[in-house]
Amino acid sequence: NAGVTQTPKFQVLKTGQSMTLQCAQDMNHEYMSWYRQDPGMGLRLIHYSVGAGITDQGEVPNGYNVSRSTTEDFPLRLLSAAPSQTSVYFCASRPSQGGGEKLFFGSGTQLSVL
């Protein structure tokens, strides 16, 4: 079982460049989310989605865009990267109903913005 798959695992960008972090899950989960992990700050929610066509902002949404055209995919877009976006990014999913409240995490994307 693949679970939650994130690509790429590592990425280096220059300030102002754009890129998309990919996230896909094969568990038919309605809920998907993006977190960033920074030292001393734990995990902070960027954006989340409760189903295809539905997205909402989390705690730190500025500088990031998302869309949810299918149940499986939830890409995170950085339109103009900034050094403050250097972080480790995690995608996570869970079923909206049933299956308990367990979050399934991807293995992360380490992003450096120079």
Add this chain to the structure above:
Amino acid sequence: GDSVTQMEGPVTLSEEAFLTINCTYTATGYPSLFWYVQYPGEGLQLLLKATKADDKGSNKGFEATYRKETTSFHLEKGSVQVSDSAVYFCALTRLSGTYKYIFGTGTRLKVLA
């Protein structure tokens, strides 16, 4: 709003020592409480959970009890191993509404042989 506070790390212990990592929360009503563990280079994975007051979650020798009166969910293990070295996150969520999770800042545990 809801929040989770964890003890700061790092915590360094010798093998077979007793472990406690403190976690307290602020929330209205009755959230569900969790401990997640992150091994080096990996994503988080669920360690244990409790969904109502006085519930005890347990897994792999770790335990935590949902204490409503002290708003706490401390993680304990009687005898740690080197393989337990990881970062531990306390978290809460609600079973309805927006499904948002609130995570603590994480506590790094290092166990020495």
